[in-house]
Structure formats: structure tokens, C-alpha cells
Amino acid sequence: MRNIYFDLTQELNTEGPIAALASGQAVVFYRLALMSKDGDWILQETPEACRRALTVLEKHGAHYRSGAPLDLRWLGGGWSSHFEFSDPQGRRIRCDFVTRPPRVRPEEVAALFSPPHLLEPMLVVGLEPLIRMKRTQRAKDYPIIGELSRLLSPEREVELTTDPDRVLALATVYGKNSERMPVRAARAGGSREDVVVALAREADRLQQEDRARLDRYRLASEPYLRELQAAKIGDLALPLAHERICEIAERWLPFNPLETGA
Amino acid sequence: MELLSEDDLNLKEMTGEELDRAWDLWFDLAQATNEFDPPYTHGVFVLCELDSAPTAPTQESPPGAATAHPEHPRRE
Numbered sequence: 001m002r003n004i005y006f007d008l009t010q011e012l013n014t015e016g017p018i019a020a021l022a023s024g025q026a027v028v029f030y031r032l033a034l035m036s037k038d039g040d041w042i043l044q045e046t047p048e049a050c051r052r053a054l055t056v057l058e059k060h061g062a063h064y065r066s067g068a069p070l071d072l073r074w075l076g077g078g079w080s081s082h083f084e085f086s087d088p089q090g091r092r093i094r095c096d097f098v099t100r101p102p103r104v105r106p107e108e109v110a111a112l113f114s115p116p117h118l119l120e121p122m123l124v125v126g127l128e129p130l131i132r133m134k135r136t137q138r139a140k141d142y143p144i145i146g147e148l149s150r151l152l153s154p155e156r157e158v159e160l161t162t163d164p165d166r167v168l169a170l171a172t173v174y175g176k177n178s179e180r181m182p183v184r185a186a187r188a189g190g191s192r193e194d195v196v197v198a199l200a201r202e203a204d205r206l207q208q209e210d211r212a213r214l215d216r217y218r219l220a221s222e223p224y225l226r227e228l229q230a231a232k233i234g235d236l237a238l239p240l241a242h243e244r245i246c247e248i249a250e251r252w253l254p255f256n257p258l259e260t261g262a
Numbered sequence: 263m264e265l266l267s268e269d270d271l272n273l274k275e276m277t278g279e280e281l282d283r284a285w286d287l288w289f290d291l292a293q294a295t296n297e298f299d300p301p302y303t304h305g306v307f308v309l310c311e312l313d314s315a316p317t318a319p320t321q322e323s324p325p326g327a328a329t330a331h332p333e334h335p336r337r338e
Contacts, residue, residue: 003281031274037292080305080307082302091289098305214306
């Protein structure tokens with residue numbers, strides 16, 4: 001049986017490109033690891049994309065999980081929407097959507113839904129945006145970044161890899177203009193340990209930055225999540241749940257906690 | 263330095279059909295840990311602690327297991 005998240009990607013894009021597969025299933029697509037039970041998509045930031053995604057989810061009997069409404073007012077502020085259903089074998093299928101993935105520029109997102117990506121059989125986020133999305137607070141994402149980087153040109157690999165041996169191998173020829181500390185350590189004749197330490201510091205900084213960002217969303221969503229829990233959103237059919245979750249979000253969820261300082 | 267296991271890296275050698283079968287088998291097996299998964303693995307709610315429904319023991323549970331999904335408390 002095919003990966004249901006690959007099938008869902010194609011189903012979401014049946015009427016035109018609106019959703020690019022990302023995160024763990026994109027790593028499966030690039031054949032690096034079977035590492036995620038969930039599906040994550042970057043959704044085009046249009047009302048039509050939201051409408052079509054809700055239609056596909058309703059067809060599969062999905063319900064809302066606690067999260068932001070699939071509505072541009074919140075998605076445009078970086079929030080994520082979360083859904084769940086069971087496949088015909090009774091397996092749990094979780095579907096997560098964002099329109100503003102962290103550390104990916106808006107023009108990169110827009111390019112996903114423009115030629116030449118339109119000609120590809122399955123819409124999947126590109127390697128470099130995927131690597132930046134993987135710079136999370138989770139330690140387990142950093143080995144994946146190293147492997148994803150091997151698929152890039154050496155000029156780009158040296159800028160993104162988390163593998164000290166690759167930094168040492170590439171820095172002299174391809175790292176001349178790099179401002180990255182591990183690369184500079186290697187070019188300055190530092191030991192392997194120097195490069196390892198520089199990589200560890202870099203990963204720690206990235207993890208702390210991601211955690212600080214997520215903390216802003218956590219703080220901003222606490223009252224809202226309590227209201228959602230009381231409303232038992234997950235028990236409602238999707239169209240009604242969508243209406244209700246928007247009403248609750250209008251009262252309790254700031255559109256963009258990074259702008260409001262919430 | 264090898265950052266992933268040989269099993270992971272062998273995915274590159276598989277045909278599309280083999281990859282689908284491998285994923286399907288892995289996904290079947292992975293269902294066994296559904297009850298212990300954290301509520302979120304992606305998105306901006308990953309640090310949120312959802313109020314738990316008192317349906318499972320809170321001691322001796324792995325991280326994340328004590329917090330049932332608010333709309334879907336664990337079924338005994």
C-alpha cells in the first residue's frame with residue numbers, strides 16, 4: 001500500500017497546487033528515513049486552498065485536533081492547524097498545516113506553487129527550505145539535516161551540514177566565503193574537536209531560538225486551548241467544528257503573537 | 263561520519279514499490295505507540311501542555327503519555 005501521506009498530497013493538489021509535503025514525510029520522500037507518523041504540509045496562503053483542504057479532510061472523516069483554525073487570519077500569523085482521522089485499516093492519520101513555515105521566506109513558499117514545481121508529480125518542499133524547517137528545538141532533527149545536506153551541491157552542503165567530517169572535507173575548497181563558525185574553524189586549521197564544538201554551539205543556538213519562538217505561541221494560546229477543550233471541538237463534524245473553532249479563536253487567539261508581543 | 267543507520271540509508275536502494283511496502287510495514291508497527299505519542303510533533307503547539315483527562319496513570323508513564331488528547335481521552 002502506498003504511503004497515505006503521499007496519496008493525500010496528490011489529492012490535495014488534484015484541482016491545482018495548494019499543498020507541499022514537508023517535514024518528516026518529505027524526509028521519507030527524499031529516502032533518508034522512515035521517521036514520522038504524521039503528515040505535514042505547507043499550504044498556499046489563499047482562502048481557496050483552505051477551502052479545498054477542508055473538503056479533502058471532511059471526505060476522509062477528519063476532525064479538528066486542538067490547534068488554530070484553518071483560516072488565513074491565524075495561519076498568516078504563523079499558527080498551525082491540526083487534524084486527525086483513521087484510515088480504512090484503523091490506523092491513526094494526523095494532518096498538520098501551516099502557511100508560514102518557520103525559517104522559510106515568503107517568496108520561497110510562493111515559489112512552491114509556481115512553475116516549474118507545477119510540473120512535478122508530487123509537490124514536496126525543496127531541500128534547503130526543508131533543512132531550515134528542521135532547525136527545531138528537537139535534537140533528533142540535526143542528524144537528518146546532515147543527511148539532507150549531502151543531497152546538495154558541495155557549495156551549499158558546507159553551509160548547512162551538521163557533519164563535522166563533511167565540514168572538514170569541504171571547508172578548504174568550498175567554504176572560502178562562509179561566515180559559518182564551524183567552517184571558519186576548519187579553514188583556520190582547527191582540530192576536528194574545534195569543528196565539533198562549533199557545530200554543537202551552532203545547533204544549541206538554533207534550538208534555543210526555536211524554543212523561544214514556540215514559547216511565544218505557547219503563552220498566547222493557553223486560554224484558547226482551554227476554551228477549545230471545553231467546547232469538545234474534536235467531537236463535532238468538521239464543517240460545524242470549523243465554524244465553532246473560528247468563533248472561539250476570534251475571542252481568544254491573537255492573530256500573530258510575534259507581532260502583538262503576546 | 264554516518265549520521266543515520268544503514269537501515270535508513272538503504273531506503274535509497276529501494277524501488278518505489280519497495281519503499282511503499284517498507285513504509286506501510288513501519289507505519290503498521292508504529293501504531294502500537296500511538297497512546298504514548300506527544301500531542302504535537304510539528305507546528306507551533308509543540309510546547310503546549312494540554313490538560314489531561316484522568317484516564318491513565320500519571321506515574322511510571324513515559325514523557326507525553328500522561329497527557330491525553332483533550333478531545334480524545336485514552337480508551338481503557
